[in-house]
Amino acid sequence: MDVxxxxxxxxxxxxxxxxxxxxSHLVLTIGPAHxxxxxxxxxxxxxxxxxxxxxxxxxxxxxxxxxDLLDSIAAGEDxxxxxxxxxxTEHLVYASPDWTxxxxxxxxxxxxxxxxxxxxxxxxAGLLSMRDIVRCWTTADAPSGRPGLGPGPPGPGQxxxxxxxxxxxxxx
Numbered sequence: 001m002d003v004x005x006x007x008x009x010x011x012x013x014x015x016x017x018x019x020x021x022x023x024s025h026l027v028l029t030i031g032p033a034h035x036x037x038x039x040x041x042x043x044x045x046x047x048x049x050x051x052x053x054x055x056x057x058x059x060x061x062x063x064x065x066x067x068d069l070l071d072s073i074a075a076g077e078d079x080x081x082x083x084x085x086x087x088x089t090e091h092l093v094y095a096s097p098d099w100t101x102x103x104x105x106x107x108x109x110x111x112x113x114x115x116x117x118x119x120x121x122x123x124x125a126g127l128l129s130m131r132d133i134v135r136c137w138t139t140a141d142a143p144s145g146r147p148g149l150g151p152g153p154p155g156p157g158q159x160x161x162x163x164x165x166x167x168x169x170x171x172x
Contacts, residue, residue, distance in 0.1 A: 032085030
């Protein structure tokens with residue numbers, strides 16, 4: 001996370017992280033004529049969950065996500081025959097780089113999606129995923145459960161934050 005001028009403390013010392021500080025600036029763009037297998041290979045090679053779809057014959061942009069790929073495969077469709085154009089989402093909610101991560105997370109929850117295309121001056125400026133938000137909200141010294149990285153999260157049945165595994169939310 002890039003701690004820059006966009007992270008000025010609010011009253012009370014709270015820092016509001018902006019979308020520009022958490023988004024991926026390098027975005028995979030693909031065309032509508034790519035097959036789903038081609039798109040999946042490109043996404044897998046970059047270890048990303050979404051690609052922006054640019055179609056010179058249509059105004060606007062689209063997005064293809066790992067969920068779109070899974071839905072097609074689960075429906076028994078052939079990833080070598082199915083085209084991105086048939087599976088992309090075209091009606092998108094766009095984020096501004098100046099939104100807070102809270103604004104972006106709220107838009108994702110309301111819309112039921114995990115990726116936001118970030119647009120600035122009518123151009124794609126980046127892509128923000130739920131994973132990007134979690135990464136920004138997780139401190140660098142947070143326990144991870146991996147060797148050399150701290151003790152990790154609580155185990156089953158142990159209280160951890162507001163929720164316990166297999167139980168109702170604590171305090172509800």
